[in-house]
Structure formats: structure tokens, C-alpha cells
Amino acid sequence: HPGAQRFVPDTRDLDALASAAAGCRGCDLYRDAERTVFGDGGPHARILFVGEQPGNEEDLAGEPFVGPAGHLFDKALDRAGIDRETVYVTNAVKHFRFDRSANGRRRIHRKPTGAQIAACRPWLEAELDAVRPEIVVCLGATAAQSLLGKDFKLTRHRGEVLRLPDELRGSCDPAVVVTVHPSAVLRARSQRDDAFRAFVQDLKRAAAL
Ligand code: URA
Ligand code: SF4
Numbered sequence: 043h044p045g046a047q048r049f050v051p052d053t054r055d056l057d058a059l060a061s062a063a064a065g066c067r068g069c070d071l072y073r074d075a076e077r078t079v080f081g082d083g084g085p086h087a088r089i090l091f092v093g094e095q096p097g098n099e100e101d102l103a104g105e106p107f108v109g110p111a112g113h114l115f116d117k118a119l120d121r122a123g124i125d126r127e128t129v130y131v132t133n134a135v136k137h138f139r140f141d142r143s144a145n146g147r148r149r150i151h152r153k154p155t156g157a158q159i160a161a162c163r164p165w166l167e168a169e170l171d172a173v174r175p176e177i178v179v180c181l182g183a184t185a186a187q188s189l190l191g192k193d194f195k196l197t198r199h200r201g202e203v204l205r206l207p208d209e210l211r212g213s214c215d216p217a218v219v220v221t222v223h224p225s226a227v228l229r230a231r232s233q234r235d236d237a238f239r240a241f242v243q244d245l246k247r248a249a250a251l
Contacts, residue, residue, distance in 0.1 A: 081132025
């Protein structure tokens with residue numbers, strides 16, 4: 043599995059990219075997941091959001107951020123005054139990575155490896171090249187790792203306005219900001235309201251760039 047590059051067609055048409063991604067075998071993850079979950083949204087959106095990977099519900103629906111994390115994300119976008127119809131939403135990794143629960147019934151999320159993140163990056167680069175956003179928001183460490191390097195420390199750079207490294211700056215040079223993953227807000231439990239407010243603040247600040 044030398045990565046997704048050989049599956050990426052020479053086009054910047056998002057529908058054509060999505061169709062091609064459906065047949066990607068750039069890493070092992072296509073084997074157990076139901077489908078490739080490609081990005082979704084405005085073809086020339088001003089803001090492009092990058093999550094980690096599809097979850098259980100996204101894998102079944104074929105669309106990014108439609109499960110519990112997606113609901114929280116929708117609520118935060120709404121609170122930040124950002125219309126989800128005007129943004130593009132995708133993931134660093136396009137297939138769901140999971141373990142089976144002991145009884146085999148539940149599929150439990152597993153973080154993608156660095157190798158899987160790297161294998162899938164060509165799809166994300168193609169999406170950046172097609173959408174050419176002004177602003178990229180990394181939702182969590184996996185997205186930041188994919189776009190800003192594997193040693194990137196999210197907590198240290200949260201709120202800063204960053205740029206993509208030279209090798210990822212194709213036809214666009216967006217401002218890049220990092221924030222937490224919506225799942226981290228869901229996990230915050232007793233501090234969930236504070237975590238949600240901080241997340242909304244980050245989204246507002248990004249949209250105002
Ligand atoms: N978490 C993600 O990172 N992406 C999704 O699409 C859903 C959950
Ligand atoms: Fe291809 Fe990415 Fe799926 Fe791996 S996770 S098979 S690189 S689309």
C-alpha cells in the first residue's frame with residue numbers, strides 16, 4: 043500500500059475525486075470499512091474544516107460529521123454564525139478505523155496511525171487544491187498532524203494563525219487554525235459547557251480572519 047497518490051485522478055472536480063476515492067486502496071483501511079467518506083460542501087467554500095476520520099455513522103451514511111460529533115459540530119457552527127452550507131467539511135483519513143467489541147456487535151473507534159494519515163493525505167491535498175479555501179480549520183490533533191507535521195502540538199498552537207508548509211501549498215495559501223475535535227468537547231463531561239464555548243470562540247475567530 044504505497045498510499046493514495048496513485049488513485050488520485052488528474053482533475054480538481056470534486057465529484058470526480060469523490061468517485062475515484064471510492065475505489066482507493068492506498069492503505070488497509072478500505073478492507074473493513076463500509077465505504078470511503080469523502081469531503082462534502084461548497085466547491086469553492088471560504089472555510090475548509092478537517093476532522094480525523096469518519097465514525098460509525100459516517101461510515102454507514104457515506105457523509106462526514108453526521109453522527110454525535112457531527113451534531114455538536116453543527117450546533118457550534120450555528121452558534122458561531124457559520125452556515126454549514128457555505129463551508130467544506132472533510133477528514134484527514136477517509137475510511138473508518140475501528141475495533142470490534144467483544145461480542146462483535148459494536149464498532150469502536152480507533153485512532154488512525156501516522157502511516158494511514160500519510161497514506162490518505164493525497165486526497166486532502168486534492169481537496170485543498172480543488173476548493174482553494176481562504177481558511178483551513180483543523181479539528182483536533184489528527185488533522186493538524188496531517189497538515190502541519192507529526193510533531194505538531196495542538197495545545198501549544200491553539201488560536202494561532204498558521205500557514206501550510208511549503209510542500210502542501212499548491213494553488214492556495216490559506217490561513218490555518220487549529221482547535222479541538224468536537225468529540226473532545228463531548229468527552230469534556232463536567233466542563234462540557236466551557237469546552238463548547240471555547241470551541242465556538244475558535245470557530246468565530248477563524249471565520250473572522
Ligand atoms: N469525527 C471525525 O473526525 N469526522 C467525522 O466525519 C465524524 C466524526
Ligand atoms: Fe485510501 Fe485513505 Fe481509505 Fe486508506 S483511508 S484506503 S488511503 S481513502
